[in-house]
Every structure is written in structure tokens, then in C-alpha cells.
Amino acid sequence: MKIRSIQSGESSEMCLFQIVGRAFISFCVPFVVMLGLSWPAPAQQVDTLSMMPLPSQLQLGNGGFLIDGSFGIELTGYTEPRLQQAQQRFLDLLSQETGIPLWREASINKATFKVHTDGHSVPVQQLGEEESYRLVISTSAVQLTAPNPLGVMHGLQTFLQLVRETPNGFSVPAITIDDRPRFPWRGLLIDSGHRFVRLPVIKRNLDAMEAVKLNVFHWRFADDAGFHIESKRFPLLQQKASGGFYYTQTEVKEIEAYARDRGIRVVPEFDMPCHTSSWFRAYPELGSGKIPGQSSAMDPTNEGTYKFLSEFIEEMAGLFPDAYFHTGGDECDFHEWESNPRIHEYMRVHGIKDGAALQAQFTARIQKIVARNRKIMMGWDEILQPDTPKEVVIQSWRGPKSLADAARRGNRGVLSSGYYIDLNQSAAEHYTVDPLGDPSAATLTPEEKARVLGGEATMWTDIVSDENLDNRVWPRTAAIAERLWSPEDVRNVDSMYRRLAVVSQELGYYGVRHRMITEEMLERMSGDPDPVALRVLADVVQPPREYDRQKLRNFGDFTPMNRLDDAVPPESETARVFDGMAQRIAEGKATPEDWLQAQQWLILWRDNDAKLQPLLARSFLTQDLAPVSRNLSQVATIGLQALDDLKHNQPVNADVRNRNIDFLNAAAKPQAVLLLMVAPSVETLVKATRTN
């Protein structure tokens, strides 16, 4: 990121900035500036900003532009209804951010914010279409300019992220931003295959995508569990395989329009030939299993399959205007084919050596069908074969090396490995994954590098519900959005977490429910409108990571998602902050505030069990938390002792120390499908003590 402080001409002040959350104060002192000279903005200046993603280039000025009831906005240049709507959405959000009813007035007031659009976008938003904008904010006026509506929409979101409270009112800093994305494909997959996701959930996630400049909504419609979109040619699909819940074509068009209004493409996925058992509830003849109803793969040796898919893809290609069409192709269990005598015989006759080769033949035929419908096929890693046409786009769940390999072979790709937001990893883990981050990518030519189109966060819905989906997607997906938009060298994790907390709060204005879900679910679990003690426990636990959760708990299609591992966010903010303190204390780098806060937390946790324990038995949803709560208390007791030992540099008994470490190791293991996240941090403290 190139950051220069603005060439401030007559400016003669040096400004110091402080920020806590979004509140902001600056102290400006007279300062002689050498005219015409630019210099890097100090990091603390940039740290006053809470944008996410950070723009590709910015120059900070002095002072700010006040936002009050006289604020006015005007669209100039090219215009279209989408821009009017973007303006109204912007005013609604700015009203929410400030509490000033600008939604009524700002388009009538004299314009202090001028938005100029040079020209139109293409009718169907394209991959790689221009998305840049320039935002110039002075103390008296704001000018946003962009080549087309896409850039305008991005610029409006940037402005909203710049708003902060100051002693003088709401304000945005004087700044010049020239911004454009690093990658053209920045997506979020929502899997409506495993579980039907209701329209309001989809819409509010599209709203949030706009906020962080994501531009691809990858919408997956079917899996073994269900088929959730209306087909007019094959209506048995929704009639027999949707469980009564599917998107009508009218609703699909509504979502497409909603997405386009927000600068977002909609790429549909119909996963085939595997994960398709729901299809066979309607059309059993498509399946390859020996026993009807026990098949999960299509029969790739049956001409009827291709006839069916040819008609089906034609229908769906007509429903989705985007140029890309995703046909899945992941995780085929070849045993189903290989154990079917008829298919086995077909493979023998045609010299197909194994299931993978059979899938390759299937993929090649599907690709031709997709291409015949003037669409570009996209699929998961598995579809890439030596003879895969170069236009096919690979979505990688295997890792950035696959993408580099594909790029070298001439295929474009999108990274999802590392962005699996259903796996309860930390924002930092996702943030450090780069689509071009594999060592082998370093040797790609610029042309090859350009084939790595970007990435997609994937919200698989195996074990998520409409209720808690938002808290799995947000705020961590904003960190992924920054990885995909911002320059490669924007990678300071501390800065990311600071800004993520602010963006997370702002996303509430977009209707995303991630910040309120936990509280609501705790109230429900406990039957208590103010579950104080349960909240203390919830604050320091997380669902197990990767696929451990599925191993510890039985999830069926209708399993209620109403337990504590459903309720808490995938990443415990309290535990993360506590861990930082514990590390600083262990390293002798802690501040007095660190010591105090760590002690206060440990006391809270130690004493919480006595309050919580009698309450847990009241509800079946909290009963199994009893040992977790006891462990927290015990972990905190050990932590307090360690803190005391460290403070007074007291030697400790080696046996006791070892027993404590053993206990902490045990306490860090999943219990009641939860990880007690502070146990490892307390272990850090204990290990920092010295034995006698």
C-alpha cells in the first residue's frame, strides 16, 4: 500500500491522532511544512482509519469534513436507477451511523458531497470489469469519481467506513483515496444445498458483502440433503427433493437484481456428478447406485443422464445471466461406480481405468453442454484434468498450490482453501492465506499470476442454521475481503483485528445479526432474560475447529442448532485478548494494565462457577456445561496462582507445576463440544513460572 500524507500546500500544522474504536480526537499543532514535499504518513495516522478493506492508495490530509443536518449529496454525470438506489442506501446507512435523519433530507440539501459517474457498467456485470474510484475529502467538500457505477458503490462504502465521532461532531478525515481491487473475483459462497437458507438471510449477507467490497455471490443449490431451486422443466426436483422449501425462479431473479444493485455477480453452482442423491428422489434413473435411494453419484455411463443435464443446464443457464456456471465436481466416492457391475463393464469396454477417469469423461461432456449455453464452466479442483479446456475456472479447496499449478497450465482459478469460514478458524488464520501465497506462485509470470482470479469464503451449511449463519460469516469474512481487495503487503494482524472490531459493529447497520445472535441464544438456552453467568462462560469458549465438531456431536438434517457451540462466535475475542496479555506477561513485556485486567478476568472466571453451576441444571440445553464451567474455575484458579508467582518471582513446586500443566492440557481439549480457549493462555503463564 502506498501511503503518503497529502501534499498540504499552505498547511502549517502537525496533527496527532488518537483513536479508540471509532471515537477520534486529533490535536493539531503548528508545524512548518516544506511545500511540494511528500513523506510517508506515520503508521499511527493510518491507524486512525478503520476501513476494511484498506484502499490501494491513500493520502491523509489535515482536519476533517463534518457531517451534520446540512449534509447534501448529488449525483452527476451518467445516471441510472441503480445509482439512485445506491444513494438512498448510502443515506439510510449514514443516517444509522449518525442518528441524523439524512435519509429524508440529504438529497434535498445543497450538495457538499458530489458523486460523479463517468459512464455505465455492462448490462451483465463481468469478471474484471472496472471497479476503481477516487474519493477526495477536504474540510469543506467531498468528491467521489468513478468510471462506472461499480466504483461509485465501492466509494460510497469507503466513505461510510471513514465516519467517526469527534468532539465537534460526526466527521470524515480529509483524505484522498485512489482505490482499485487487487483481485477481480472476491466471493462468498452460501450453500443452500445442505440446508435451505431463507431469502432474508441471503439478502442481509449481500448487504454486508457490499460493505466490504465483495463482488461474487456463489450460490449453491443442491446437495445430497436437498434440492432447493425451482426447475420448470423438471418440477419433480423441487416437488420431491426440496422438503417443501426452494427458491422460485421469481425469487432467484429478485436476488440477482438485489445483488446487481450492490455490484455483486451471482454464480450458481449445481454440484455434479456427486453429492446428488437429492436429485434421485425425483429422478431415480439418474443415479448410479445399485439400490435406488442409496446412491449419491449420477450415472455417467447413461446417455439419459446427459440428456437430462443438457436440458437442465440450458434452463438454469437461462436463469442466471452471469458468464460463469459452476458444476461442482468435488469429492466423488468412486466406489459407487466401481462396485456397480454395469458401470464397471462400461469402464472396461471403453478403457476407462478408474473412477477419476470416468469423472473426467463426465466433466468433459458437461463442459461442452455448459459451453453450448455460452457459459464458462467452473468447478472444484477435481475437474482439472490434462485435457481440461483453458477457459474452465478451477475453484480450489485443496490450496494455493493447485491454483499456481493450474495457472501455469493456462487455467484460471479461485482460492477457497483457507477461507472455509464454517471451520471455526481465527480471522488471523484466514487473513494470512493469500491466493498467490504458495511458494510456487513466486515463479509465475505476470500473465500466469493474472490467472489467479481471487478467492471465495465458503459458508457450508452442514452444521449451521439461518439463525447462526451470520455469526459464522461475519466479521471474519471482512478480513478475507481485505486479503482479496487490498495490496499484498497489507498484512498487519493487529491492525486487522483493531479495524475488524469496528467493521463488525458497523455491519450491524447493514442488518447482519452476527453480534446479537449469541446473546439471544444464551437467553433461550437458559430461559433467563439476563443470563449474566452463562455469558461469562460463553465469552471464553469456542466451537472445536476444522471437522472436530462433527466428530463430537451428531448432526442430522433437522438437528436443532441451539446449543452453546452453535451460539458462540467461532473466535473468542476475550480469549484472544487474554492470550495476548498472557504472552506479554510471560515475556516480561506486560503493562500494569495487562496485569490488572488479567487478574480481574481470572477472578471473574474463578468465581463464576459458583453462580452458574446451580443454574445449569435448570435447562436441558445447559446441563452438559457443568464440567466446562468447573474447568474454567479451576483453570482461573491456577492462572491466579501463576500470576501471583510471576509477580513476586516466587519459585513453585515442580510437581504442582507439572500437575497444573497436565490439567490445563486436559482442559484445553473439547468438552461438551466446546474448547475452553483460555486454558492454553493460562498454560503460558504457568510455564513462565520458575520451579524451585
Place this chain on the structure above:
Amino acid sequence: MKIRSIQSGESSEMCLFQIVGRAFISFCVPFVVMLGLSWPAPAQQVDTLSMMPLPSQLQLGNGGFLIDGSFGIELTGYTEPRLQQAQQRFLDLLSQETGIPLWREASINKATFKVHTDGHSVPVQQLGEEESYRLVISTSAVQLTAPNPLGVMHGLQTFLQLVRETPNGFSVPAITIDDRPRFPWRGLLIDSGHRFVRLPVIKRNLDAMEAVKLNVFHWRFADDAGFHIESKRFPLLQQKASGGFYYTQTEVKEIEAYARDRGIRVVPEFDMPCHTSSWFRAYPELGSGKIPGQSSAMDPTNEGTYKFLSEFIEEMAGLFPDAYFHTGGDECDFHEWESNPRIHEYMRVHGIKDGAALQAQFTARIQKIVARNRKIMMGWDEILQPDTPKEVVIQSWRGPKSLADAARRGNRGVLSSGYYIDLNQSAAEHYTVDPLGDPSAATLTPEEKARVLGGEATMWTDIVSDENLDNRVWPRTAAIAERLWSPEDVRNVDSMYRRLAVVSQELGYYGVRHRMITEEMLERMSGDPDPVALRVLADVVQPPREYDRQKLRNFGDFTPMNRLDDAVPPESETARVFDGMAQRIAEGKATPEDWLQAQQWLILWRDNDAKLQPLLARSFLTQDLAPVSRNLSQVATIGLQALDDLKHNQPVNADVRNRNIDFLNAAAKPQAVLLLMVAPSVETLVKATRTN
């Protein structure tokens, strides 16, 4: 309320109940029951229920009916789309209450909950239409029966309120409920005249109305500030007087359908002849002022006014199917008429002695217009004159005595005095107001009493926004709903508050935002995603009551509602609970828990200022809170000393005591448009100490 424990036949257990919030445990022990004998259910049994409003008659049984994934529901008897929708809404809510995805399955599962509707409602919901239902819950089945869809909708809401967490799962108690309302008119007025209220706000408030069995949405469209509904005959009204925001007739019809779907009538109000200056922006000839644009009353001496209103009322009477049509009539400033020479001359010529008599003449003519449109006129107190036709319904902002007087004269009436939820009174204050509560009502005959139709909570929008409206309406309006539905002798304030807390939480499932608004607004004010210290202060302050707030702060049409007096609820729950403790301590009736909690709170409040004070200066929205925060600290310091004195029965210096009382009195006065609600409670403590 008649409460009998169910005649339990073979039952041979006695059950003890405990409840905290909605979590519930029962211990059943063998108990010999005399067959056929009924006895009053102990109060603690009824206290396990969290319904609001409480039903008119119930019999509690033993055990409960479990709600799990096998729950099924079926509609039998008469059916219509409205019932299907009510069922789906019920399943959505039950899914939210439990986290079990019943919205997908419960209408397919074998029906354990049978809903029988005897017959249809009338096409346009009528005042006094049957609303009763019978709900019988055993441990194995649920039966809801009602004469018509209105009763079914009420019964479904009752069932939702009975759901609670138990050690065995979600459950409703075995119970038999026979329920019907005490009053047929149970309303909420939302004033879209002072301020345009957006449709989603209206809708979620209708959802919440259904939850507490309110059945009249009184929708007010115009005031001096604006005219916010589309007229096709007089389009200048919305074009010139709406500020660009008005309900189209299509939207009005949408709301009417939405309300009817929830058993709610929509009664429109067009306030006239005063509070009407917005009309004159479009049609200045209607005004009576000497200077155009400075008039707020219509000219009742101008035939053109009646011609206009005749056409206007005809149009609006066609738009609103309800039988009642509200023409306002409140608070005329007669000076405007009396000081206009032309009007003055008219009055002289026609022998009209004063403004009130002139308004009476106006009202009589409007009443004829309304009646010609086959509507029944309704208006505020002022319209009741000696010759007012008996069919006219009076809405009283003056008090229950007006209603008793009107009833004696043959007019029906609806109480709103005492239910002004914009005035920041406590739920208890509203709860104790009874439409038949005036001493003079005691002597009414049953026929006269029946003329008192009920009441309406009034959400005037002078100083409220779309954002904080919900927290002014809810949860307190649920207490008013209980007053209007439940038997007269249901009036235990402690029980009301216990149940109100639960209902308040449940209302969140209906989409009402009252519980989250404060937190969101505190985050905005402070710019801090986790404003811990500001939250402590916010928890113990309230906006000033009655009309004090308007006196302390300048409110214009576009004043941002983003300050602490906008953010906090009208009633501080913490302060209310603390006051109870303080009183028990002062009276020597406190428990050890009271002493401990009071002390912990006082320490929290005393120490909060040191944390909060440095943060307040950062944002212009928090700067003026500095003295309030300091006062809280000082009040708490005094409270801690008093607690200590009381605990040790220490005599205190009389001068110090007096100075403290003076300080507490001063601290109880509004500051920064806020009341520090714990100051009077600390005064209670100080006054309980003894001097030496």
C-alpha cells in the same frame, strides 16, 4: 381471574415449581387427591407462568407437554388463508423460541397440536367481534378451539408464551385455559403525523401487538409537521406537505391486510380542524390564519372547507374498511379564530359565543360527513358536546372520568390518558390505570359500563425516531395490553414486572428492536464497539418524564435523536430493582443478597466515573454527560457510607446527613436531559440512618 388447579382425576402427585426467567423445574411428589374436588391453585403455581396478558380463566395441571422435533400441528374445521399464515407465523416463532427448525417440519409431522376453528370471522373485523378461545394442554396433546380465526390467533400466542426450558427439553405446562378479553378495544396509536414512520417499523409493531393481543392499530397521518398519506383527489397534500415521505394507498392497503392477518383493526385518524398547518402548504385556502403559512387551524366558517373535507373524507373512508373513522379534534387554539376579524364577524352574526362553540359546529358538520360515508366518528375529548350523536366514540386524553361521564350520557369511549407511552412513565404507572378506574365509574350501570370500550397506548412521535420508537413502545405497552385484556383483579405489580421481563425478551422474536437499540446507540455515541463504562451510566438514567424533556432540549422536525436520553429505555430496570433493595434495607426487611447486590452496584457506580470520564470528551455526543457521571459516583459514595452506617447501626452527624440529602435532591434533578434514577433510592438509605 378465576384460577383453579385442574381436576386431576387419577392424579396423585403434588408438584412444586420453581422458575427463573423462563427456565423451569418442577419436583413432583406423590400426593393423594380427592377426586372431583377443585381448589385454588397456589400463587406460586401461577407464578410459574409468564403469560402477558394473563388469561381470564385457567386451570393448571401436572406435568407438561414436550416440544421437540416430532411436534406437529394441524388445522381442522373452518379454514382460510389467514389461518394458514397464522400457523406458519406460529411455527416460525416456535422455531425461534426453541431453535428447533419446526418451520420446516411441524406441518408435516403427525399432529400433536390440533387447532379447531368453528367458523369464519366477518369480512371486515368488527368492534366486539368474538375473540375467545379454549386451550387444553395435556402431557400428550394440545387442543386449541375457537369460534373464529381471531380466537385461534390469540390462542396460538398464548401457547408461545407458555413455552419454557426444562431439564427434559422445551415444554408447555399441562393447563386448561378459557380466555376472552375484558375490553373489546385494545389499541396502539402510532402517530405518523408528527413524523413519518417507515413501513418496517409499523409492521414489526403490528407483529408485537399480535403477541400481546392488542386488536386496534390507530394510525394517525397528519399534523402540523407533515401530511403523510397519498390522496388521489388532492395529490398536492402529499406533494407539498409530506417532505417526500408518505404512504401510498397501495402501502396502506398492504398494512391493512397485514393487520387483519393478525386480528388487528386499522382505525385512521385525520386530525381536524386544528394541528393542520401541513394541509395548508398544499391548500392554503383551508386555513384560518390571517397570515398564510402561519395558520394551524382550518377555517370552520368557510364552505370551501366542508366541500374539501367532504371529498377528502369520502376518499379516505373508501380506503379504510374499518367502521370507525377518527377525526381528531384535540387542542384547538381558539385565539387563531377569535383574532381573525372575518371569523369573528361570522361568530357574531351566527351567535356563536366562543371558539369552543365554533369547533362544536364544525364537529357536527364533520360528523354528518363521516356518517354519510357509513362510518362512525371518533374523536378526542373535545368533540363531546351536549348534542353530540350517541354513536360518536370519545377517545379520552383527559382521564377516566371523562369516559364515565360520556358513558352516562350514552357515548362510548376509549381511554388514552394514563397510557401516553411517549411520556417516559413506568410500566407500573400505566398498569394501574384502569378505563373503569375513576371513582365515578363505580356507579355506572352495566349497560353504561359496556360503553367504556377499552383503551389505547399512544405513541406520539414529536420526539422519537424510527430508530428508538420500539424502545418507547415496548415492553411497557404489554402491561397496558394486560390491563385491557385480563380481568380487573389482575393487578399485582411484582408479578407484572416478572412477566414483563420475559415477554420483553420474547418480543425480540417478533422483530421488535427495543432491547438492542440502547446498546447500538451507545456504541454510536461513543464510537466504541464495547462501551463498558458508558453502559454502566446508561443503565441507571432515564429521560425526564411527562413534558419535561421538551422543556430541557430543543426538538425540531429534524433534530437527530442520537443522545443518551434518546438511547436509554423510558424505565431503568436496574434503578427499579435497586430501589426495591434500598427500601427493604431501609425497612429492615432486606435479605443478605439485597445487601450484597446493593453494595456491589454502589461500588460499580462509584468507580465508574474514573473510567468513563476520560472517554466522554472524545465524542460530542457524550461530552455533556461528564457531570452526570460525576454525580453517579458521588451518589454511590454517599450510598456506600449509608449502607455501612446502617449495617453497623452507626449514628451519623446530622449536618453531614443533611448535606448529603441536599446533594441527593439536587442529583435527582434532570441534568443533560437525564434523570439519575438511583439518587432517590440512595436518599432512602440515607434517611434510614440515625443521627447522633
